[in-house]
Amino acid sequence: MFRNQYDTDVTTWSPAGRLFQVEYAMEAVKQGSAAIGLRSKTHVVLGCVNKANSELSSHQKKIFEVDDHIGVAIAGLTADGRVLSRYMRNECINYSFTYESPLPVGRLVVQLADKAQVCTQRSWKRPYGVGLLVAGLDESGAHLYYNCPSGNYFEYQAFAIGSRSQAAKTYLERRFENFTDSSRDDLVKDAIMAIRETLQGETLKSSICTIAVVGAGEPFHVLDQGTVQQIIDTFETAAEQEDPATEPDAATGQEAAAEQGTAADHGGSTDEGAAPMDI
């Protein structure tokens, strides 16, 4: 993306019908460290890569509990993510207070999306520079949503955002058809393996990744490091035998298979003509 005369203000359209500030905000999401999410019929798992600025500092928190039944993983400007999590928590608390029942996930993401849209239409504001993977459970089942800085949101079976997320998306694309009926433990394993794909060679340790689960009868919580390390150990040894098993069963219908998955991905940097928000 090149600088041009239409990108100073969020309230300025380009002649091609694009809002460059919003697209730049989506670039910020791509710069953040990876976060992934996947769901089955009864559980949703979120995972993220813990990136610290230096060896001396701690890593930033990227997974937040919003309520017993909802959690969020963020990528991009973590400060914006923190503020939005606080908003989400407040909304959940207010809803439970008024209606004595948990806020349906679909409502929350719409509210979030509307909040993000406001920032794309005010000259004194800027878009939120954070992408949110919202994982939650409600009466209609398990859900995973992705909220963009543009104010769009989509529901996914599995998704990955942030830097090097394409590798994780490829992994998830190959296997997402099996996720609906996966057991909780298999889902967690798949999440960790998807994270491993984004690390691209770095050794996978529990200190590098954070995994959180929400499911039927299981309130949202972050798995502790010991548990995660155990799971990593179980398949690290079997990793070599695992590779032949992941032959692409979606080889034939790959385009169709990716309908929910990664349509958004290639729009930004390579293709100048297409407007990424037109998904």
Added chain:
Amino acid sequence: MASSGFQADVKALQKHLAARHLIYQHQHNKQMSCPAMAQLLSNTLYYKRFFPYYSFNVLGGLDNEGKGCVFTYDAVGSYEKVGYSSQGSGSTLIMPFLDNQLKSPSPLLLPARDAVTPLAEAEAIDLVKTVFASASERDIYTGDKLEIVVINADGIRREYMDLRKD
């Protein structure tokens, strides 16, 4: 928190505190200690000093060291940490009995004991049951059923006992 008075205000107060507790847990990553909740309850009640919650409360729980504490309130938030207390209808019958059993005799004669009542858990539960059974005899509003909430290091559990139904 045990409350007596106008039930809608009691419910509203409990929901308000539950919401504040959840916010605290999100911000501090831990449960509120009883003394912290005690101050919060007092502030919440005083906030409506000129249109009060018609609710008479007794708060019980564990402090940061794991020791038990009891706080007693009036409707507008004045509170005190005590070893034991009762509020609501029947408290006029119950309080003197608790004083008799639990309060140290004249502090002038003996070294004053601290506020924590020196009872074992089973003894305390038994005392509560006795006290309510007695109050049900003479107070027309006390009766039907008793719910006892026991909070200790292992967690929270509830016990129920039937009282006189008249």
